Amino acid sequence: xxxxxxxxxxxxxxxxxxxxxxxxxxxxxxxxxxxxxxxxxxxxxxxxxxxxxxxxxxxxxxxxxxxxxxxxxxxxxxxxxxxxxxxxxxxxxxxxxxxxxxxxxxxxxxxxxxxxxxxxxxxxxxxxxxxxxxxxxxxxxxxxxxxxxxxxxxxxxxxxxxxxxxxxxxxxxxxxxxxxxxxxxxxxxxxxxxxxxxxxxxxxxxxxxxxxxxxxxxxxxxxxxxxxxxxxxxxxxxxxxxxxxxxxxxxxxxxxxxxxxxxxxxxxxxxxxxxxxxxxxxxxxxxxxxxxxxxxxxxxxxxxxxxxxxxxxxxxxxxxxxxxxxxxxxxxxxxxxxxxxxxxxxxxxxxxxxxxxxxxxxx
Amino acid sequence: xxxxxxxxxxxxxxxxxxxxxxxxxxxxxxxxxxxxxxxxxxxxxxxxxxxxxxxxxxxxxxxxxxxxxxxxxxxxxxxxxxxxxxxxxxxxxxxxxxxxxxxxxxxxxxxxxxxxxxxxxxxxxxxxxxxxxxxxxxxxxxxxxxxxxxxxxxxxxxxxxxxxxxxxxxxxxxxxxxxxxxxxxxxxxxxxxxxxxxxxxxxxxxxxxxxxxxxxxxxxxxxxxxxxxxxxxxxxxxxxxxxxxxxxxxxxxxxxxxxxxxxxxxxxxxxxxxxxxxxxxxxxxxxxxxxxxxxxxxxxxxxxxxxxxxxxxxxxxxxxxxxxxxxxxxxxxxxxxxxxxxxxxxxxxxxxxxxxxxxxxxx
Numbered sequence: 227x228x229x230x231x232x233x234x235x236x237x238x239x240x241x242x243x244x245x246x247x248x249x250x251x252x253x254x255x256x257x258x259x260x261x262x263x264x265x266x267x268x269x270x271x272x273x274x275x276x277x278x279x280x281x282x283x284x285x286x287x288x289x290x291x292x293x294x295x296x297x298x299x300x301x302x303x304x305x306x307x308x309x310x311x312x313x314x315x316x317x318x319x320x321x322x323x324x325x326x327x328x329x330x331x332x333x334x335x336x337x338x339x340x341x342x343x344x345x346x347x348x349x350x351x352x353x354x355x356x357x358x359x360x361x362x363x364x365x366x367x368x369x370x371x372x373x374x375x376x377x378x379x380x381x382x383x384x385x386x387x388x389x390x391x392x393x394x395x396x397x398x399x400x401x402x403x404x405x406x407x408x409x410x411x412x413x414x415x416x417x418x419x420x421x422x423x424x425x426x427x428x429x430x431x432x433x434x435x436x437x438x439x440x441x442x443x444x445x446x447x448x449x450x451x452x453x454x455x456x457x458x459x460x461x462x463x464x465x466x467x468x469x470x471x472x473x474x475x476x477x478x479x480x481x482x483x484x485x486x487x488x489x490x491x492x493x494x495x496x497x498x499x500x501x502x503x504x505x506x507x508x509x510x511x512x513x514x515x516x517x518x519x520x521x522x523x524x525x526x527x528x529x530x531x532x533x534x535x536x537x538x539x540x541x542x543x544x545x546x547x548x549x550x551x552x553x554x555x556x557x558x559x560x561x562x563x564x565x566x567x568x569x570x571x572x573x574x575x576x577x578x579x580x581x582x583x584x585x586x587x588x589x
Numbered sequence: 590x591x592x593x594x595x596x597x598x599x600x601x602x603x604x605x606x607x608x609x610x611x612x613x614x615x616x617x618x619x620x621x622x623x624x625x626x627x628x629x630x631x632x633x634x635x636x637x638x639x640x641x642x643x644x645x646x647x648x649x650x651x652x653x654x655x656x657x658x659x660x661x662x663x664x665x666x667x668x669x670x671x672x673x674x675x676x677x678x679x680x681x682x683x684x685x686x687x688x689x690x691x692x693x694x695x696x697x698x699x700x701x702x703x704x705x706x707x708x709x710x711x712x713x714x715x716x717x718x719x720x721x722x723x724x725x726x727x728x729x730x731x732x733x734x735x736x737x738x739x740x741x742x743x744x745x746x747x748x749x750x751x752x753x754x755x756x757x758x759x760x761x762x763x764x765x766x767x768x769x770x771x772x773x774x775x776x777x778x779x780x781x782x783x784x785x786x787x788x789x790x791x792x793x794x795x796x797x798x799x800x801x802x803x804x805x806x807x808x809x810x811x812x813x814x815x816x817x818x819x820x821x822x823x824x825x826x827x828x829x830x831x832x833x834x835x836x837x838x839x840x841x842x843x844x845x846x847x848x849x850x851x852x853x854x855x856x857x858x859x860x861x862x863x864x865x866x867x868x869x870x871x872x873x874x875x876x877x878x879x880x881x882x883x884x885x886x887x888x889x890x891x892x893x894x895x896x897x898x899x900x901x902x903x904x905x906x907x908x909x910x911x912x913x914x915x916x917x918x919x920x921x922x923x924x925x926x927x928x929x930x931x932x933x934x935x936x937x938x939x940x941x942x943x944x945x946x947x948x949x950x951x952x
Contacts, residue, residue, distance in 0.1 A: 284728035324728040328716060333707075337700045341719040344696075351727055353691060353716040356704040364714055365647035365687040 238293045239537045240336025246294070246537060257442055257579045258297045258375050260515040262304045265373075265440055268510060268583045269308035274436050275323075276316060278370050282434075284324035285309055286369045287350070290359040291377025292329040294336050295343045301373050302327050306349060309371075325350035330363055332356065334541075358382060360424045364432040372429055375442040381488040382421045385413035388486050401465035402487045404452045411452075418490040422500045430506035435588040439507070442515060445580045448493045457491045457577060460535070463566060467558040468547075477551055485546050494580050507584035515581040532560050601656045602900045603699025609657070609900060620805055620942045621660045621738050623878040625667045628736075628803055631873055631946045632671035637799050638686075639679060641733050645797075647687040648672055649732045650713070653722040654740025655692040657699050658706040664736050665690050668803075669712060672734075688713035693726055695719065697904075721745060723787045727795040735792055738805040744851040745784045748776035751849050764828035765850045767815045774815075781853040785863045793869035798951040802870070805878060808943040811856045820854045820940060823898070826929060830921040831910075840914055848909050857943050870947035878944040895923050 239246045278285060287305050292298035306325055313320035329340060333356040344352050357363050359374070360382045387395035388410055395409035403414045429439060444457050452458040464487070472479045494512060501507055536556055544552060602609045641648060650668050655661035669688055676683035692703060696719040707715050720726050722737070723745045750758035751773055758772035766777045792802060807820050815821040827850070835842045857875060864870055899919055907915060 283730050326728050326731070333704050337704060337717060341696050341700060341717075344719070351718075351725070352720075353718045354700060354704075355714070355716045356707070357715075362714070365689050367646050368689070 238335075239540050240294055240339055242339060245533065245540060246339075257515050258301050260579075261301075261375070261440065261442055261581050264511060264513075264515070264581050264583065265304055266308040266311065268438060268440070269305070269312050269371075270315065272436075272510065272585060273309065273312055273371070273438055275309055275312050276318065277436065278434065279318070279323055282370075284326050285371070286326045286328070287371045288328040288330060288355070288364065288369050288373070288432075290330045290363075290372060290374040291380075292331050292335075292340065294339045297375065298329060298340075299343070299345050299348075301375060302350070303345075305371055305373065326353065327351070328353050328355045328364070328369075330355040330357070330359060332358060359428070360421055362428045362431065366431050367434045369432050370434055370437050372433060372437070372439040374440075376444065378422065378425065378441060378443045379489050379491050381414075381417050381490055382424070383417070384486045384488045385417040387413040389484055397486055398483050399469070400462075401468060401482065401485050402458070402461040403490075404458050404462040414490050415492070415496065418492055418496075419500055422497070423504065426501065426504040426507065430504065430586065433586040435586055437586040438510075439584040439586070441580075441582040441584070443497065443580050443582070444491055445494050445497065445578045446491045447578050448495050452491075455491065455577070459566075460563065461487050461489065463562040464539075464555075464559055467555055467562055470558055471551065471555060476554065477547060481547060488542070494578070497580070497582065501582075501584065506587055508587055509582065510585050511581065511583040513581055515579045528560065528564050532556065532563065535559075601698075602903050603657055603702055605702060608896065608903060609702075620878050621664050623942075624664075624738070624803065624805055624944050627874060627876075627878070627944050627946065628667050629671040629674070631801060631803070632668070632675050632734075633678065635799075635873065635948060636672065636675055636734070636801055638672055638675050638681065640799065641797065642681070642686060645733075647689050648734070649689050649691070650734045651691040651693060651718070651727065651732050651736070651795075653693045653726075653735060653737040654743075655694050655698075655703065657702045660738065661692060661703075662706070662708050662711075664738060665713070666708075666711075668734055668736065689716065690714070691716050691718045691727070691732075693718040693720070693722060695721060722791070723784055725791045725794065729794050730797045732795050733797055733800050735796060735800070735802040737803075739807065741785065741788065741804060741806045742852050742854055744777075744780050744853055745787070746780070747849040747851045748780040750776040752847055760849055761846050762832070763825075764831060764845065764848050765821070765824040766853075767821050767825045777853045778855070778859065781855055781859075782863055785860070786867065789864065789867040789870065793867065793949065796949040798949055800949045801873075802947040802949070804943075804945040804947070806860065806943050806945070807854050808857050808860065808941045809854045810941050811858050815854075818854065818940070822929075823926065824850050824852065826925040827902075827918075827922055830918055830925055833921055834914065834918060839917065840910060844910060851905070857941070860943070860945065864945075864947065869950055871950055872945065873948050874944065874946040876944055878942045891923065891927050895919065895926065898922075 275285070287302060289298045289301055309323070309325075310320040313323060327350045329337075329352065331337075335356070337354045337356065340354060341352075355363050359377070385395070387393040388397040390396055393409075394407075395413040397403070397406055397410050400406050400410075403411045433439060446452060446455040446458060453462070468477065468482045468485070471477045472482050498509065498512060501509055540552060543555065547555075638648070650665060652661045652664055672686070672688075673683040676686060690713045692715065694700075698719070700717045700719065703717060704715075718726050722740070748758070750756040751760040753759055756772075757770075758776040760766070760769055760773045763769055763773075766774045796802060809815060809818040809821060816825070828845075831840065831845045831848070834840045835845050861872065861875060864872055903915060906918065910918075
C-alpha cells in the first residue's frame, strides 16, 4: 500500500482527514477480509506452531506495506486468531504464546497515526518498521508469518528507460504502459520482475524455515489486454486528465512527459514464474480472493472510488506536480472516470485480486 | 525522556523546529557520551555474546524513552560498537552478527521524525515501539541489551493524593515537592517506587538471562535537601512563575493548584533499594557519570538551558494550561532562573547523573 519512485517514497495519505487512507481504504478492506478464510485454512494445515514455540519464545508476524490502518489491524487479527485456533486444535495453551507484530511501510509513512490507531484490546506487542520492503528489514530467520496486501504492485521506482529521451522506451505523451509500445511495457515488467526478485530474496532470509507468507496483489488475467483491465485503464484516464490540463496551460507538457506511474499489475503466470525462479518457496495456494459484496450489496460509487484513488495516489502526484494542481486534477479525472466504461459493472468484475500463499522451504 | 501524567503521555517536543527536542538535547547528550566508556567496559567484561548468538540469530537492543533523537542514535551506536569489539576480542566475526534495535517511547512521541532521522550508515535493523515502559513492551526473553537514559525520573502519573483536596498530601499553592510537607514528598517517592517496580518487573521478563541494562538517571545526593538540587529547585521556579501569572490574572489559581509536575529525582540509595527489592538483577555498577565539559569548555548559558527545558517540558505544560500561555510563561520563568542561584556554577556541579548497570540474573 505504498509506492517508491526514483528512490523516493510516496506512502498513502496520512492523518485522519477526508482524503486520508485511514478513512478511504474500505475497497482494499474487502479483499483483506476475503483472504481471512484462506489464511485460517493455511495456518490450520501447515503452520507448525509446535516447532516454532519450541525454538522461539514467541510468534513473530510482519505486515509489509501496512500504511496507516485500519486494514492492517484486521489482517493481523486474522493471523493471530488463526494461530490461536491451531494451538487449540493441537492441545496447546494459546494464552501462553506471545505475539510480536511488526508494521512496515516506507519511512515517509504516517507511523504516528498508525501507532495512535493501534487497537486497545490487541493481544500482541507492536512495533513499526520503517523502510522499503525491497530490501532487508529484519534479522535472519526472525519471522514466522509475513503478510503483504495491495503493496507489491507498487514498483520500487519508475523504470529508468521510460524517462530517458534517448531510449526507445521513452514514454512521451503517456504516464503509463496501457497503450504504449512494447518497449515501455517491457521496461515496466522488467522493473517488476527485479523488484519481486529482491522482495522474495529478502523474505527468504527473514522467514524461518516452514514460515508462511500471504500476498494479496491485484493482477490482470492472462490474455486480457491491459487497456481492458480497470486497474490499468484508470491510470490512463489520469494521464488523459494531466494532458488536458497541459493543453489548458495549467501544467507544463514537459512535466507530464517526465511523469510515469510506478505501478505494475502482473498476470498470475508472471508472478508464479518469479516465485519459481527464486526457489525458496513452495506455492501452497494461488487463487482469486473471492470478494464479499459491499455492505449494501451495491458496487462502489464513483465518488467513493475517487476518494480511494486520491488517498492512495495523491502523495505521488503531489511530489511531481506540487499540491496546487491536485484539486483541479481530481475534478477532471472524476469527470473522465464517470463517462468512461472503465468502472462499468462488467469490467469491474474483471479485477483479479490474487491471493498467494507461500511456504518457506526447509533447508 | 518522556512523561506520563494521569494515564496521559507527554513526550518531548517533536519535529525539528526551534523548540524541538531534536535541536535541544545537547545537555542530555553530555551524559550519554560520558556513559560510553562505562557501557564498553561492561560489555567487554560480562556480555556473553558467544552464548547469545548460539541461541539466537541476532542481538536485540532496546532504547526505552528514546524521544526523537539524536541522542538515542549515539547510545545505540555505542552499544553496537561495544558488542562488535567484544566479538573481535573473542575471535568471533562481528560482521556475521545482525543487530535489531527497538526505539521505544510513548505513543504520542514523534516517531515520524525519529524514523526520518535514522542514520543512513546504521548497522542494524530499526523498529519503533510505542507505549509506556512501565508496562510490558516485548516478548519474554527477547532482548539482550536495554538502555534508558534520562527517562526513569518521569513518573507514570502525578500521584493521586497531591491533587485530592481531601488528602493531607494535597499540594495547594505548589506544583512540586521541593518545599512541600512530608505527605507530598512521600506521595511522590511512593509513586516513583511503584513505577520503578513495574519497570524492573517488565524488563526482568523481557531480558534474556545474562542480558544487560544500562540506566542513566538524574539523582539527588543523599543528604542534599531537594531545594538545594538544581534538578528539583528549577521546577519550583516554574511553579513560582505560574503563581505570578495567576496573580496577574493570566491563568486561574485553580488551574495552578491542579497542576503537579510528574517527575521525581531519587537518591542513589532509594534506587538501589528498589533494584534489590525486585531481586532479578545484579548491580554491576552504580556510579556518577563523569560528564565531559561542553565543547567550548563553558557552562551552558541560561538561554540554552531554557531551550532544553522548553523542549522537554512544553507538551506537559501545554496539555494542562493550553498553548496560549507558553511564550509568556517561559519569559517569566527565564527571568526567575536568571536571578536565582539555581544554576550558579556551584549548584550546577551538584547534579548527580547516576549511571547504573544491571545484569539479569540467570535462573
